Amino acid sequence: MSINWFKYSAPTTFYGLAGKMIPWFAFPAAILFVVGLYMGFFVAPVDAQQGEFYRIMFIHVPTSILSMVFYLVMAGYAALGLIFNTRLSAMMASAIAPTGALFALISLWTGALWGKPMWGTWWIWDARLTSQLILLFLYLGFIALHASIDEPRRADRAAALLAIVGSVNVPIIYFSVKWWNTLHQGSTIKFSGTSMQITMQHTLLTMTIACWLYAIAVVLARVRSIILERERKTDWINGLPEVQQ
C-alpha cells in the first residue's frame, strides 16, 4: 500500500489531519509529564555528589537535547520547502521555531537554576550552556528574519536559507566553543554521568519523550493556525465551522 505523501503536503488536507492528530500527542504528553515529574522529584534517589539540586536535570537535559534536535528538524523542513517549493514545509519550519526557542530558553534557565547552588553564580560559561545560548540566538534570528519580511514567499525562503546556513554552522560553532572552553579551563556542568542510576535513566527517558510529544502537539496546533492565516483568502477556509462562527 503506497501512501500518497503529496496529498498530505497540501495545506488543505493537512489541516484536517493535524487537527485529528493533536489529541493523540497531547494526552500522552500530559500523562508522561506527570509520571516523569513524579519520578524525578520523588522516586529517583538522591545523588551522591549533588544532593537534591540535581533533579533540575530532568527538565534541563531533555529540553537541551530537544532544542538541538528541533533546530535540525526545522532546517530539514526548510530545505524541503526550498527544494520542492512546498508551502507546507515552510509553514512547518515556522511552526517549529518558537517551540525550539522556548526549549532553548528553558534549558538556559534551568541551567542557571542548577548553577546557582552548585557554583554560587547564576551563570556558568561552560561549553554546553554557551552553545545553548548561541542556539537560542540562531532561533531568534530565524524568527526575526521571517517577521521582518512582509511578502510571505520571500519570508519563507529567506528564513529557510538562514536555517540551513545555521545548521551547517552548528557543528563548527559547537567545536569552537568547546575549544574555547578548554583553553580557558572553564567549569563544566556534569553529573555523575557514567554511573547514573537506572531510575534516573528511566526518568530522563520519560521526560524526554514527554517533552517531545508535547512539542509535536504544540507544533501541529501552531501550524494549523499558520495555515488559517496564510490561506485566509481561499474558499475552503470559509467553509470551515471555526471560521463561520
Add this chain to the structure above:
Amino acid sequence: MLEVSNLACSRGDHRLFSGLNFNLHPGQIMQVQGANGSGKTSLLRTLCGFLMPDVGDIVWNGQKISELAEEYHDEVLYLGHLNAIKDELSGLENLCISAGIAGIELGEKEALTALRRMGLRGREMLPTKVLSQGQRRRVALARLLVSDAKLWILDEPLTALDVAAVALIQELIVAHLARQGMVVFTTHQPLHVAGMEMRILALS
C-alpha cells in the same frame, strides 16, 4: 523565439494574471497593456527570470529559461524603472561597466560614440548625479546601442525623455527589429514603430 504558455503570477496573496499564452517571433514587437497594478512590471520581470511564476512555462528557442539561466541572460536586455547607473560614476564609466557586466568589452571610442548619439555630447565625463533626469535616462538607454541581445524587455523606456529622444528610441527599436530582434515593452506614452505591426497583450 519566445514561447509563453499558461503563465500565472501572484504577488503576495494577490493573483495578478493567469492563463497567459503567447509566442514572439524574431522581428516582432509586443506591447503589454493594462491598468496600474495589473501586473505589467511583474510579467516583464518574470520574462527576465527574476520572478518565479506560479504556473506555466517560459521557453526560449525550445528550452525553458530556468534551465538555460546564464545563456538566456546573454540574449536578454532589461531596462526597468530604475536606470541602473551609479551616481558617482561618469556616463562613460557607467556604460563601459554595464557593457562589461553583460559580457561585452567596450572600447572607449565606441562608448563615446554611443553616448554622443544619445545626445550627451560634452557630458560623457561628468558624474551622472549632476545630469538631469532625462539625461540619466539617456545614459541608461545608451546600452541599447552597444548590446547584442536579441530580446529587449523595456519597462516604460520613454519616461523623462523629450521629443527628440523619443524619436531616437523609436528609431533604435525599428533597427533592432530589422535585425531580427524582439521587443516586449510597456509604456504610458505613445510609442510608434514605423512600418511594423505592433502586437498587444492586454492584462485585465
Add this chain to the structure above:
Amino acid sequence: MKKSGMLDLLVLVIRRDLVLAMRRRADVLTTLIFFVMVVSLFPIGVGPEMDMLRKMAAGVLWVAALLASMLSLGRLFSADYLDGTLEQMMLAPQSLSMLVLGKMAAHWMSSGLPLVLMAPVLGLQYDMSMRSLGVLMVSLLLGTPVLSMMGAIGAALTLGLRGGGVLLSLLVLPLCIPVLIFGTGAVEAASSGLNFASHLSLLGALLVLAMVFTPWVTAQALRISME
C-alpha cells in the same frame, strides 16, 4: 566588441566597487573611526589598569573589529539594490557567484583591510607586545575576510528591509563566533608565549571554507530577496 571571460568580470567588478568606495570615502572612513572609538571606549569603561587591559586586549580588539565589520556590511548590496544595478548584475551572462565574490573582495579591501592595518596601532594602547601585535594582524587578515563573506549572506537576505543593519548583525553575529574564538585564541596564545599556529590554521581553514561556499549561498540569497 569582444566577449569577456570570468576573470575579466571579476576584475571589472572589483575595480568598479573600489572606485565607488574611493568616491564615497566617507563611508569607508566612518567604519574605521567606529573601530577606533569602540576600542577606546573600553578603557574608559573598565578603568586604565594596564594589567587588566593587557589581558582584555585580544578580545576587545577582535570584538570591535567584528562590530565594525557588521556595520560596514550594510553598504555591500544596498546602494546597488536601490539604483537597479544589482538587478543588472543578476542578469549577467556570467555566474552570479563570481560577481558576488568580486563584490566581497572589494568590500573587504575597503573595510576589512583598513581594520587590519589600524589594529596594531590600537594594540599599543593596550600595551600589547610586538609578538602579539604581529599575530593580531595575521589573525585579523585571515578572519576579517570570513566576516565579510558570512556577513554578505546576511546582507543579501536582509536587502531592502526596514530592520536593516541591526537585523543583519543579529543574524550574522552568532555565525561569526568561531572566527572570534580562533582569532582571539591565537593572539592570547602569542601573548602567553604559547604556540599560536593551530589557531591560525583553523582560521585559515575557515577562510577556505568561506571562499568556497559563501559566494554561491549569497547568490541564492540574492535571488530569494529579489523575487
